[in-house]
Amino acid sequence: MEHFKAEYLPAELSDYEGHPLINALPPINSPEQTAKLIRRKPEVRAEEIALPAHIRRHAMLRIMDGFLYPTKAHLQLEQSISSMIRQGYLSRNIANKSYQETLNKTRNMPLQSTIRNAGNEALVSSVIGCSGAGKTTAVEAILAGYPQTIIHTEYQHVQLVWLKVESPHDASVKSLCINFFRALDVALDNDGEYEKQYVRSRSNVDMLLGDFARVAALHSIGLLVIDEIQHLDRSKSGVSEKILRFFVQLTNTIKLPILFVGTPKAYDLFSPSMRSARRASQFGSINWSRFNTASRAGKNSEWDRFFDQLWSLQWFKSPQPMTENIRSLFWDYSQGIAHVAVTLFYLCQTRAVTIGREIIDKKLVDIVFNEELHMIRPMIRALQSGREEEIQKYADLEIPRSNLIQSSIVQSSSVEVFESQPTVIREDSKFYQLVNMLEQMGVGSDIAPTVAEQAIEELPNGTLFDLVAHIRNLEEKEPLKREENKPKVVKLTPKYVENDLRLMVNSKGASYKTMKQEGVIVNLLDYL
Template sequence: MIHQAIYTESKINIYRNNPLIECLPVIENEADFNEAIYTKTEFPSDFWSYDSFLAMDFFSELEVAYLPHPSAWTLYRHFIQQIKSGYRSKSPTHKSGQKFINTYITHGDSVLEYAIPKRNKALAGKAKCSFAMGISGVGKSEVINTVLNCIPQVIRHREYKSVPLIMDQLVWISIDVSASNSLKGLALNFFYALDEKLGTSYASEHRSLRSPVDFYIGTIRELCAKHMIGFVHIDECQHLLKSIKSGESATLEHLESLFNRIGIPMLMTSTPEGAKLFFSDNGAASPKVQNVRRLMSERVYGFKPIQVDSQFYSAFFELFLPAELFNGSEVLTQEFKNYVHYLTFGIHAITARLLRLFFEAAHKLRLTPDVAKEGEYISLLDKVYSQHFEAISAAINNLRQNEAQEYEYLVQKESRSVSEQGRLSRTMHSSRKAAKMASKQSQIRLNGNTGDVCRDALKLGFKKDHN
């Protein structure tokens, strides 16, 4: 969706008279923000009497039910602030912004003209890179994308203060590191994302080109300047760990060169096991300090399974199994909730899927609270889990034993298996291919819990955000 620019004069002097910032609408309080993203399925009071066909419409709505994550509001405030800071010196109405555009937008057919331009000293060090990590299914990508969608993505400018300003501003963009981990694959993902939002044809123009790495870097940076991209979310960064012998694999250094050096803030997401391996240096025992500094130059966001005794878990449970429909039954007891948490380890996607399928099975059997005998709901929960979560149960068991990497492998194996059967659940992990497993030697060297990553970062002098 393209939004027409509506300008509101900034209250902050450093942002005033900057159309890239004054066109950004901002949600100013947490209550309004949570209301905007909260998605709840409203069940009729006589839902138990609905036939199975009609009931399926409600269960399909449960697939998109969403409870605001406790960190969502904090992420929103951080993203908005970083976008504004990145735009501060890039206003097309100011000399600094015009210099930025002239520096990075090049023309001509010569490959040399697309070589990496010299670093703009005015922008050096201005952009921040944050890092989010969490095991598959805890909702990190969903939370980030939900927050980003609260920020207008494409804003069309035509005139600012009676002066023509013809441009489509791409405020933020979200791309995946390709499973093959090639720089060209990353570039094509970038081009496809631009085409989808702007109606351009960059992907088709560059798909068949056999160009050097510098060409893709130069082209991406050119388009970043042309469309004034303000924030980049890079998902599935664990694929950067794949070792490809050709010299064209994407690296952390490429990402830093593509975006950070031209003043565009980044957020990178990865699994904890992937984050651990960022600390390895081609088999050396010591961390690769330069990579860690770039990776965690701003904030580190840790996403963990839901705690069983948390208020968030109670609200999450209620979202999928409304109290008014299970009033007086064992479903609302703490024992039942604890058992669900044990089966799912509190992983958001798995918990949501289990509760939805359990509710669907209970409705199909007409197992209402007034007819259900003691233990019947527990028995039904076991049957649903056994039928639909056989493969994932092994992964959960490995996770309980702190074998997170094996969990990632099994989760993605389950995802591929279900996909091949044509019934992939939207709650499963988004990776199209399984992550590459580390060698036994690497696993031994990197043995330790996921908290080691943040602790190692702190030892190196970097800050972790706990907000």
């Protein structure tokens, strides 16, 4: 890994003056700079178009790895990461005694304490979205704009601006710590020294987490990214809750910002153990959704621009013009999931040059989707249906609508490229405050959101106390007896046929002996 020597820039804000860890960072990006920073578009070289099909296929692989179109979701994420890193460093200044105080706090960090009071400075955020929507790619593209390791020779300090760690598949604390120390060794070019030093057979859980916290403070990690957080859901013995509690303690004790990245399956992990931290979050939680249905309507929408850029990457001898039918066809088969659209386009193009017919039409797209993407076909069909009960059969597709009752919209930007905005969940809304009050009153967490939503709909301008009083009045009222118009029962006279069993039952009873005498029960011995 390349290590950068600290070069201190003038502080953009007075709050950041005299903070070497902040002043060594790149300047704060404008929206235009963010778009240029993360935009990636591979080159289609003229000489490659004349190559044989089996060689051209290799050039086309650049579509899969080298294409990234920036959206407003990327802008929001970059702003959140930029703010989290700088805010986390405010109380960790290596130029004064606050840095040593932070190190001292980790020595007696209470790993078993609760997180009931997370504090207003909890720097916890999350990016939750369906698989293939580009969450991890976006985070990595934004982090690439920061040097990972900065050496402060004047202070004899090695700063880690960010560290990305993947959640272990077995959801164990030891595996998490191993992943952390390995990522740390790679970032510092440390030849595995931290893993050798701390991960030992006799190390227990508390020892590993304590070492985790101390090393994180020692190297002034600016942002800890925990990817694939949904893996923690596989733990059924309370390990997941312990890990999440530990992360919140990191933010409270050493002011280490943490960004969780995961699929909708991870949404329930943040409640109840993470509820306090999420309420205290200054940066909200980003719902990193696929291109929404509305993006298909109108011209020059976010989906239009995304697919136009993708469609221009043709290694055909005669590039095929864009049509609205093609755009709609790819939307239907990708359902707005960026990775699926990119993969389908790449596979269609390689199939076209292989068969010697360099045209992408409906017949070719149908064949490629059904033959080469058949494993994801049930998921796409579920999204096409629009029925939530079908979508929720697949945990990685979308966050349930019930979890997205209250949302707010990100302010629009002056950058034209960012037209469609992500949904940002604000934890300080009236809805969440009301849900919190209801749960404290003893209302179950499973029904409190529904009760709160109904109350706000019926009393939209009421204060929190008005809403609580309204809910209590509803509880105290006796349910009204509804006079239902009962339908008249019309008696129908049955029509009987010859030897009707119903006549026999009504007149002679339904005993086995009677039915045998009437000859309606077959004697199997006669046929043996």
